[in-house]
Amino acid sequence: MASSDRPAKRSKMENGGGSSAAAPPGPPPSKPVHSAAKENPYLSHLPPEQRFTRGDAEGSERGAGPLANGRSGNPLDGFIPRQVVGSQVRSVMEGGINPFSITPTPFSKKYKDILNKRKELPVYAQMDEFYEKFQESQTMVMIGETGSGKTTQIPQFVAYSDLPQTRKVKGPDGVLAPRMIACTQPRRVAAMSVAKRVAEEMDVSLGKEVGYTIRFEDATDRRTTFLKYMTDGMLLREAMNDHNLERYSCIILDEAHERTLATDILMGLLKEITARRKDLKLIVMSATLDALKFQKYFNDAPLLRVPGRTFPVETFYTQEPEPDYLEAAIRTVLMIHQAEDPGDILVFLTGEEEIEDACRKIKAEADDLASKSPDLCGPLKVVPLYSSLPPAQQQRIFEPAPAALYEGGPPGRKVVISTNIAETSLTIDGIVYVVDPGFSKQKVYNPRIRVESLLVSPISKASAQQRAGRAGRTRPGKCFRLYTEKDFISELIEQTYPEILRSNLANTVLELKKLGVDNLVTFDYMDPPAPETIMRALELLNYLGAFDDEGNLTPLGEIMAEFPLDPQLSKMLIVSPEFRCSNEILTIAAMLSVPNVFLRPNFAKQQADAARAEFAHPDGDHLTLLNVYHAYKTNCPDPSTGSNWCWQNYLSHRSLIQADNVRSQLQRTMERFDLDLVSTDFSSKDYYTNIQRALTCGFFMQVAHKEGGSKGSYTTIKDNQIVSPHPSSCLSHSPEYLLYHEFVLTTRNYVRTITDVRLEWLVEYAPAYYNTMNMEGEIKRQIMALEQRKGKKDKKKKDTQG
DNA sequence: GAGCACTGC
Numbered sequence: 001m002a003s004s005d006r007p008a009k010r011s012k013m014e015n016g017g018g019s020s021a022a023a024p025p026g027p028p029p030s031k032p033v034h035s036a037a038k039e040n041p042y043l044s045h046l047p048p049e050q051r052f053t054r055g056d057a058e059g060s061e062r063g064a065g066p067l068a069n070g071r072s073g074n075p076l077d078g079f080i081p082r083q084v085v086g087s088q089v090r091s092v093m094e095g096g097i098n099p100f101s102i103t104p105t106p107f108s109k110k111y112k113d114i115l116n117k118r119k120e121l122p123v124y125a126q127m128d129e130f131y132e133k134f135q136e137s138q139t140m141v142m143i144g145e146t147g148s149g150k151t152t153q154i155p156q157f158v159a160y161s162d163l164p165q166t167r168k169v170k171g172p173d174g175v176l177a178p179r180m181i182a183c184t185q186p187r188r189v190a191a192m193s194v195a196k197r198v199a200e201e202m203d204v205s206l207g208k209e210v211g212y213t214i215r216f217e218d219a220t221d222r223r224t225t226f227l228k229y230m231t232d233g234m235l236l237r238e239a240m241n242d243h244n245l246e247r248y249s250c251i252i253l254d255e256a257h258e259r260t261l262a263t264d265i266l267m268g269l270l271k272e273i274t275a276r277r278k279d280l281k282l283i284v285m286s287a288t289l290d291a292l293k294f295q296k297y298f299n300d301a302p303l304l305r306v307p308g309r310t311f312p313v314e315t316f317y318t319q320e321p322e323p324d325y326l327e328a329a330i331r332t333v334l335m336i337h338q339a340e341d342p343g344d345i346l347v348f349l350t351g352e353e354e355i356e357d358a359c360r361k362i363k364a365e366a367d368d369l370a371s372k373s374p375d376l377c378g379p380l381k382v383v384p385l386y387s388s389l390p391p392a393q394q395q396r397i398f399e400p401a402p403a404a405l406y407e408g409g410p411p412g413r414k415v416v417i418s419t420n421i422a423e424t425s426l427t428i429d430g431i432v433y434v435v436d437p438g439f440s441k442q443k444v445y446n447p448r449i450r451v452e453s454l455l456v457s458p459i460s461k462a463s464a465q466q467r468a469g470r471a472g473r474t475r476p477g478k479c480f481r482l483y484t485e486k487d488f489i490s491e492l493i494e495q496t497y498p499e500i501l502r503s504n505l506a507n508t509v510l511e512l513k514k515l516g517v518d519n520l521v522t523f524d525y526m527d528p529p530a531p532e533t534i535m536r537a538l539e540l541l542n543y544l545g546a547f548d549d550e551g552n553l554t555p556l557g558e559i560m561a562e563f564p565l566d567p568q569l570s571k572m573l574i575v576s577p578e579f580r581c582s583n584e585i586l587t588i589a590a591m592l593s594v595p596n597v598f599l600r601p602n603f604a605k606q607q608a609d610a611a612r613a614e615f616a617h618p619d620g621d622h623l624t625l626l627n628v629y630h631a632y633k634t635n636c637p638d639p640s641t642g643s644n645w646c647w648q649n650y651l652s653h654r655s656l657i658q659a660d661n662v663r664s665q666l667q668r669t670m671e672r673f674d675l676d677l678v679s680t681d682f683s684s685k686d687y688y689t690n691i692q693r694a695l696t697c698g699f700f701m702q703v704a705h706k707e708g709g710s711k712g713s714y715t716t717i718k719d720n721q722i723v724s725p726h727p728s729s730c731l732s733h734s735p736e737y738l739l740y741h742e743f744v745l746t747t748r749n750y751v752r753t754i755t756d757v758r759l760e761w762l763v764e765y766a767p768a769y770y771n772t773m774n775m776e777g778e779i780k781r782q783i784m785a786l787e788q789r790k791g792k793k794d795k796k797k798k799d800t801q802g
Numbered sequence: 803g804a805g806c807a808c809t810g811c
Contacts, residue, residue, distance in 0.1 A: 187809065215811055233810040262810065351807065388806055419807055441807035454807060499809090507811090564811035595806060665811090727803040746804075 084135070086128035089160040098203050100159065102224055111203040118201060121149030123306045130157055133302040138274055139282040141301050143291040145308025146469060150285055151190075151254055152198050155183045158250050158281070159202075159227055168223075178226040179249035184235050186260045187425060188214040195219070195229040202227075215564070216661055232262035236511065239266075240561065243516045244273055250281040256294060257286040257462070258424065259498035259526075261508060268524050269515060271298065288462050290495055297526050311472035313434075317485040325437035326354060328482045330361050332435045333415055336480070337366060337380055343432025343477070344401055345415040346422060346470055350441045350456050355384045355417045362415065370405070378402070378410035385418035385426070388595065390654070397428050423466055427473065434471040434479040436464060438492070443502050447532040449719050452504050453745045460496040464488065498527050505529060506567050509537035510546060513553045514561035520551075543701060543769055544571045559673050563666065565589060572698030573666065577676040579690040584626055584679060586670065588691070590663035591625040592741060592753070597655040598728070608650040615649075616730035620755030622695055622741070623688060624730050632656050692739075693765065696757050699739050700766035704751055705779055706736050714738065714751070717779065726752035737762065759786060 093115060098105050118124055123144060133140050134157075144150030158181050168176045185191040195212035204210055211220030213230040220228050232253070239245055251270060256263055270282050284294050284301075295303050322328040329347055336345055349355050359382045366380035379402040385394060402412030416428060420440045442457045459467075464481065471477025481488065500508070509520055517523050520534055541547045544567055546557030553561075556574065563570035569589045576585035591597065600608040615631060617623035628651065636642030639657050646653035670677060680687045704714035704723055712734055714723050725731060726744065731754055740751035759782055763770045772780050772787075 231810060237811060258809090260809070351805085353805065386806085387808065421808065423808090425808070443807075456807090511811090600805080724803095728805090744804095748804095750804080752804095 084131055084161040086131055089127065089131075089157070092160065100202050100209055100226075101204050102208065105203075107203055110200070114201050118149070118153065121153060122147070122309055123149040123153045126304065126306055127157060130154070130304055131161065133304050134158070134161065134281070134283070137302050138278065138280070139284070139298045139301040140304065141291055141294045141298060142283060142285045142304045142306065143287070144285055144306040145287055145310070146473075147309035148306040150306060151183070151185075151194055152201065154283065154285065155181055155227055155229075155252055156198065156202060158252070158283070162249060175222055177222050177247070178224070180225065180247055181227045181250045181252065182235060182248050183227070183229050183252040183254055184232040184263070184266065185229060186232055186255050186258050186263065188231055189425075190255075191229040191231050192217075192219075198227065198229070216665065232260055232266055236262050236266055236269075236515075237564075239269060240511065240514045244277055245280070248280065250283070252283040252285060254285045255287065256284050257288040257290055257495075259496075259500070261499045261503060264498055264500045264526060265508065265512065265515075267297070267526055269517075271524055288465075288495070290462070293526070310469060311474070311476045313468050313472040313477045313479050315468055315479045315481060317481050317488065318483060321484055321487065322437075322482045325439065325482050326358060329435050329437050330358060330365070332480050332482065333362055334365055334369065336433050336435075337413055337415075338369065338377055340433060340478070342401075342411045342413065343475075344413060344428075344430050345433040345435060346428065346431045347415065347417045347435040348423070348437065348440070348467055349417055349419065350439050351419060352386050352388060355386055355419065358417050359384050362417070374405060374409060376410060378404055379412040381412065381414045383414060383416045385416055385422060387419070387421055394426075397426070401430075422470065423463065427470070429474055431470055431473065432475065432477040434467055434477065435482070436467045436479060437482040438464065438487075442496070443499070445502055445504050445533065447504075447530060447536045449721060449743075450504070450536055451743050451745060458492060460494060461488065461492045462495045464492060500525065500529050501527055503533075504537070505533050506537040506540050509534060510541055510553075510557065510561050510567055513547070514558065540701060541567060543766065544568065544698070546571070562673070563669055565593065565666070568698040568702070569593070570698075572694050573670070574673075574675060575697045576694040577678055579694045580678050580680045581687075581690045581694055582670065582675065582677050582679075584691050585694050586663055586666055586677070587626055587629045587659075588622050588695075589666060590659045591629055592622075593662050594655045594658040595652065597625070597628055597652050597659070599650045599652050601650075604650070611648075611650040613730065616732070617688075618730075618732040619688060619692070620731045620738075621729055621753045622755045623691065625753075626691070629656070629659065633660075692755060692757055693761050695739055695755060696761045697765045699741070700762050700769055702740050702743070703757065703762065704738050704740060706734060706738075716743070716751075717775075721749055723749045723751045725754055726750040728752065729754050731756065759783070763787075 092099055096106050098107050098111070123130075142150060142154065144154075162181070168178050170176050183194075185194065191212045191214050195210055196206050199206040199210040202210060207219040208221050208224050210227045211218075211225040211229075213220055213228060213234050215231065215234065235245075235251070245251065253263060253266060253270070256267070267284070274280055274282050282298075284298065286294055291303060291305075295301055318328070326349070329349065333345055333347060347358070349358055362380070363382045366377070366382070369377045370379055381399070381402045383396045383399070385397050397416050397418075399414070401414040404411050414430075416422065416431070422428060438459055439456050440459050440463070441454045443452060444455050444457075445452045468479035471479050512520055512523065520538070521531065538547060538551060541557065542549065544560075545554060546560050546567060548554050556571075559574055560567055560570040563573065565573070569592065573582070573585055573589050576582040598608070598612050615624050615627045617627055631649075632642065632646070632651070635645045639660065642656070643653040646656060667677065680690050701718070703717045705717060707713040707715055707722075712724060714725070715721065716723055721743070723740075723743065725738070729752070731738065733756070735756040737757050737759055738751070738754045739757045741753035742751070744750040744752050759770075763783060763786060768774075770783060772783055775783060
């Protein structure tokens with residue numbers, strides 16, 4: 001839509017997360033700082049033997065369970081579809097002995113109580129229908145609306161049909177282990193919490209029979225886990241080293257309608273794998289009506305539709321388009337507060353700044369109303385919600401609405417002003433009114449200038465419906481859309497474009513190759529990305545040396561794919577031992593992978609800037625990040641007590657803990673490939689330049705050249721975009737060439753997180769890119785001059801030697 | 803002289 005009669009909001013564009021800058025409080029310790037985070041904090045609740053998958057132990061074969069009729073010694077026998085019917089399963093569920101526990105155990109009282117609740121779920125009523133479709137075909141599609149119970153129940157239904165824990169098979173690694181059922185989730189918290197719930201429902205222990213795997217945490221047991229919840233990205237990682245996903249007998253892709261990059265790749269991949277492996281079952285679960293598209297994609301797989309369990313939501317539209325959605329949203333909240341029955345309000349806005357602004361305005365207006373007419377208007381509690389908010393403040397959304405100001409007075413009300421985070425990731429009970437202006441920030445990728453940015457855009461119909469549904473979780477609700485019904489019908493697109501169409505695919509293309517996909521263009525994508533996007537990715541990967549000229553993965557590319565990083569970062573990390581700075585590059589890569597570590601609260605901008613200046617390195621922001629990390633490790637040896645120091649230095653403790661975690665993970669990957677962890681002596685004049693050289697090896701395509709005339713103006717190499725160094729940068733001078741980590745489109749074109757580099761390095765480490773054939777203008781002349789000088793020097797050297 | 807929508811490895 002965006003056209004004529006939609007409110008035109010100034011386009012705000014912003015690049016993906018990143019960091020910016022700040023003078024070292026003394027030099028960093030010359031001894032490399034290794035990660036102190038030996039203990040994973042996520043795992044502290046589990047005994048040590050449960051924290052990681054065991055790889056070597058021998059399991060014991062157990063007797064067949066009640067449904068495993070006539071299984072023989074043939075390992076494949078267990079995977080031939082058996083005719084399990086609901087009545088059989090229900091009788092086992094109701095029985096006395098838990099067929100899933102490692103040692104036969106009677107069901108607990110709690111199990112029976114939970115079972116009675118499970119029977120009320122809509123999906124339970126369709127168990128027979130599920131088995132019918134599940135058994136008739138290798139792949140099936142399911143639509144389960146909110147509250148249907150699909151995420152918790154379907155994997156259990158599958159478990160009953162196979163009782164795979166009774167059927168241990170020797171894997172490729174020689175370990176006797178059950179074939180697993182995997183259920184993927186787009187988000188970590190979901191994978192974790194659903195696994196916990198399902199372990200309770202099945203009356204087994206979390207991390208034993210039922211587990212979960214997410215980044216930084218594997219709560220599964222190689223010998224006993226048969227049902228595993230995991231993030232979609234994690235399954236994709238596993239597929240990189242096991243192209244057939246041999247450890248699994250059934251894979252359930254949940255929340256497929258969200259169309260995350262990982263889900264999309266998995267769908268294409270699983271379509272291929274199921275064709276090769278007839279014993280692998282696939283269930284694709286979606287919450288929307290878009291299921292027909294899924295069904296068609298999976299060769300007309302049978303479809304099961306399960307209703308949700310929510311309350312009706314009445315929708316209202318505006319008569320005329322709203323010229324200013326922010327103002328309209330504020331007005332609507334105040335109107336609801338004055339005229340509607342008690343019940344909390346949820347408002348969707350696009351970003352932090354807008355939300356804080358709206359909170360202030362609503363608070364002021366509501367306080368005014370309550371003081372002027374205390375008989376009509378109760379107190380209003382306004383709560384902001386967005387992801388960068390500290391967790392303690394995020395918790396405020398669960399606080400109850402305020403009480404009436406006096407006994408018998410009008411009741412109080414809570415209003416949550418949120419980003420899209422409340423659309424999928426967080427559910428707030430008790431919301432009765434939703435205010436939907438119809439916008440969100442969305443990622444867009446422009447392959448022409450190779451820039452990903454965030455743009456305020458109209459949402460889709462599916463998204464609008466999801467938002468409305470947030471009003472009907474506990475009782476009937478109302479949704480106020482701040483656009484006309486006509487616009488809803490004719491201007492909003494049906495579904496948000498899947499992520500694969502809106503992203504830079506450099507990483508994805510590398511992953512696909514590693515996954516064994518030969519032809520990236522003919523791969524069966526549900527929605528094929530623009531060929532130009534793939535070409536851009538191939539070009540980058542070829543220049544980085546990950547792909548050869550035939551488009552095949554090189555040995556370097558193989559290793560690059562193993563790092564959970566963008567290819568530029570993994571490249572610089574892999575070459576860093578050659579420059580004797582891998583300890584430092586590890587730190588920089590980790591710091592670049594987490595949200596900005598520098599805090600700059602509105603009430604203390606100057607103090608924050610002064611604090612950052614204490615860490616600043618004159619040659620650039622990458623080195624500044626290194627200083628910050630070293631200072632953090634020196635001053636906060638124990639992460640649990642570091643928050644005070646961080647706060648005093650205007651640093652985000654959360655980001656630093658995260659960086660430390662990422663650093664350890666990257667270090668483990670380095671060690672796995674025998675990449676040396678080394679540092680140049682800090683007193684050496686090469687200490688910093690070695691780091692800059694390694695940076696150059698990864699980021700030579702992200703370099704800007706100083707414009708001849710105006711001071712502080714740069715042009716990007718190749719794309720000739722005019723850019724300015726981001727004001728947050730601590731680079732103290734204007735070098736001829738600067739390397740940037742990200743290109744940010746906001747009020748102007750900015751390059752953020754920048755470092756001084758020399759043309760000699762660019763030419764030396766990226767000769768295929770920086771040569772006179774490939775470049776033009778000023779840069780070409782400079783390269784020629786450089787080569788001439790070098791030629792002369794070499795000749796002189798030769799002459800003196802000769 | 804500015805601003806992290808949201809996930810994931």
